[in-house]
Amino acid sequence: MSTSVELGRARAWAWVAHLRAGGTTPWAAWQSADGPEASPPREPIAGSARGGRFLPGAQQLELLRRLNLAGRPSTALADRVLAASAPGRGRPDLELVGVDVDRRFGPPAVDPAELPDDELLRVATGLLAAGLVERRESAVPSPDRQRFRVTRRFRPRYELAGDPWLAAAYTSQLVADGRPPGGGGRSVHVLGTGVAAMLAHTWAAGAFGEGAPSWPDFLAKVRARRRLPRRVALPEVVDRFRARPHTGRVGVVLDPAALPRLVGVRRLDAVVDPPAHATELARQVGSALSLLVLPAEQTQLLDTVLRPRLAAATGGLPTVPPEHRDWVDDAAFALRQRLLRAGYPVLGDPDVLLTTPPDRPVGSVLDLAIELLLEEEAT
């Protein structure tokens, strides 16, 4: 081994020590080879199997630096980051540029500051998923319905369908209010809103549930199938429920203000749209979770543990990129035409289907992931 290689390694180990101690100097600016530990630490990095005999990858190191920039991660968290492997497919753990100058094989070394967010995110989502699994014991059990049951004289039986995000959100409000859905002869209210928003809601329901492709892939798949997703193809949803025994009135509700009267409550809180970056983070954490727990538990952890923690995130729904606008508009128009001629009740103005959600700034998925990792420690 040449001296320059030894020097390079010493410099890298010193940077590792610097980062473990909370440092934020970028690799490119790091010159010193004599930190507190200029060789593999004698105490192995906790969590890594055989101790720090090899340098952590550039992705792990850079993520730790970003954590240091954003807050004060504990040594335990720092060591978890350094020992982590990124789940799923992507680039392998990369080496730091300028360390092993004699290296002739393996992927090219990188300047960690230049790594794309996605590479750091893979490591971060893997850690978040592992964190969720560790906390599953303390996960809040679903609220006991008995406790909320209040005897009411007048309780219309109902079921909410259609837009999955809206249906789930209103249903859980009603459940919390002692009004679980179901019962023979129930009315079915098929909820709808702008088609662009319904697509985003369907995607979000998948991301927080059994899994979803990325937003662009999701749109491309819907387009290739040439029909709206099952749950938001509103006329078909109506048909399915009408064909089912023990259902009463089945209708479409496009006006949220009409819903409280239909289900027999005075008011319902407006449903908050899931911000695009929070949904994307949930999607990636879900994908990492699918490697650790069975699908049912994945859905449960995302819904009951991760979702409340993402509640503070603000931002808009993902927007429909220009190349998809035409068919989304066409689909919205076709749906509007069908609802205008529907042989069942439609509450609200079908023109609402043509609306697009307001363009709001979208936050960084990586920043959100870093925030959650730091917050995870505080709790």
Place this chain on the structure above:
Amino acid sequence: MSRKVLLHVGTPKTGTSYLQDVLFRNREVLAEAGIAYPATRHDGHFLAALDLMQLPWGGLQAEAIGAWDALAEQVRAHDGTAIVSHEILATASRAQIGQALESLGHGDATEVHLVLSVRDLVRQIPAEWQENLKHRARLSYGAFLDQITDPERATRIGAWFWGVQEIPDILDRWGQDLPPSQVHLVTVPPPGGAPELLWKRFSQAFGLDGIDLDLEGERHNPSLGAPETALLRRINRKANAELAPADYRPLVRELLAHQTLSRRTRSPRLALPPELHPWVQELSASWISEIEARGYDVVGDLGDLVGAPPVTDYTDPDRPRERHVAAAAVDAITALLLDNARMRHEQERLHAELADVRGALERAHATPSYRLRHGIVVRLERSRAGRTVLSVYRRARGRSSRSA
């Protein structure tokens, strides 16, 4: 405590499926010889590798959860030699490798031997593209070659290809903690040689000589010609959006690719484009000299890695002769029609059989005597529909399937 672990980590397309198939089918014979191949299903080590490396794989991930630890535990519990084999292990990161070696008992009185089977890039490059297509990929050969020749390796395809193919790097990662004498390279003989030769090398590397193994089975994944590969790509482009992975596997990969298109052996073969040969030659030479310098144990001949000279009649699968593609497509349609027809008839037959079973059940209900009822059960056992009914019935009554 196991004395010795033979850890086979790649590379893909080097006869690994055949090896794993032989090991799986001969588990008992191997056990008598003191060799453990711990698996309860043929893809057991694949699931373990997915679990170790945290790789999602078309819905298989749920089955993979915990598979590595379970495998490692069985290896540690075995007193003797244990074999672990899967080719995707080649891409593991240093952290995962450290974890894997430790869980198998490395550093704890167990001698871990690494086995890597390798084949020349002249064959590996087209084979890897084809493998991508069999997993629903849609990219052209040209695009694939562009991605793997890009030194950045920043794309998923490029990163994966070199992760499982760059021999010196794989050995760097996996061999970091092992003496070179415990690292064994098995080279795949050049095309046209005796088909048993590769098995002999495996047998030697794994210490299987002298064990009476049943060596039946397909020796390698059948490969597709250039027009067939082009057809597969077009099918992927059209069907991907609608066809679920669970349906893709049996229908496109198995029925079409493996059972139908690979039988068309007279089509032009898929090959490395001649213009890439000089680059591949240079790369292979640098690998060979590096491996020689490191002093690993080589079973076979490092010269095998040089590969065959360029083909003279190269067929570009991105611009195939359309009449060849059309001919392959007619075969595919025929296969699908016959399969669909078979399923239709199977369904009809089952409907008829079910009607029969139902009649028998109704009679059973009206029959008080145990003896008569037993006779009906025996009759039901003989038909497939009847067996299904009985198994459901037994489950419903909470009995095991053994006690009638």
Place this chain on the structure above:
Amino acid sequence: MTQRRVYVHVGAPKTGTTYLQDRLALNAASLKRHGYRYPTGTNPDMFLAALDLLDRPWGGMRPQAEGEWEALVRRTRRARGTVVLSHEILAGAKPGEARRALDDLSFAEVHVVYSARDVARQVAAEWQEQLKHQRKVSFRTFLKQIRESDQRGGSKRATRWFWRVQGLPGVLERWGNGLAPSRVHVVTVPRPGGPPEELWQRFCTALGIDPAWAPREGARSNPSIGAAEATLLRRVNVRLKEAGLPSDSYRALVRQLVVHETLALRPRMTPVTLPPDAYDWAEEVAQGWIDWVKGAGVDVVGDLDELRPVRPPDGTEWHDPDRPRPREVTSAAVDAIVALTMEAARRPDPDDTLTSRAARWARLLRR
């Protein structure tokens, strides 16, 4: 009181007959109020009745047809008002069979309706029909056999059938035997590009129906395919003969799924057309038909000139239907592969359905 009437629409095949039958069936209730009956009975169309009359094997379906013609006659006799019977294979009746049919219906005033289209388009359409019945003959051979055979009884089976259903003079001599010319109606099929309702209106005129009595649109099916698709089908047929696909599976999978629901929907197909040197012959056939109609003095709805083939404009390149561009064949094949793969994927696993039913019946075993 006038005598009751029965209209027998005998074809020809490939002249929009499915559409006409569908529209009659859809509007049966409204037509009934205006004194017109289209008695379909339990079967959706009159195919089995027609097959029973013609007494042909028809891919093993003959036994199913037993007694169907008599049943149809019985229903016709019992019905009140004017009855319309329609099936295109009736055109293929032999003289004795046509006579028997006319006798069976002699309780009423019988009218025969025959819709006809120019022979150039009919040859292309009939060739495709042959391919959809698992034959593999090339267009060139098919055309050659037709050109070389006699309109009134060719020697080869396929051409004999072609002329029996498409040869206008022969069909009307058999079916018009003993009928006054005013009770024989020839409806010409309009050339492509005209108003879509035109054929339906002509048909109504021939039957004396006011189109307003049948407002519901029928399903428009256009199951014709192009040269590349036809070539693909031929090759698949060859392979299926070797492999032995049962004929019920052929009907469901090849004709229905692959041809009608997949290949027929492909955009920009290359149409199957006559080679340039065949137009003189087609013109000659048309002239013969027109002369016959004029000579016989039967009722004509439409324009006899529509029976003349339309030559392509000068300088149009002819695409040989037997030599399509391989790229188009591959593209059609990939569509077929995808359709069949989706069909296989859609088919429920037999064991799954079995298990759910088994669960139901297992309850029977419990006490």
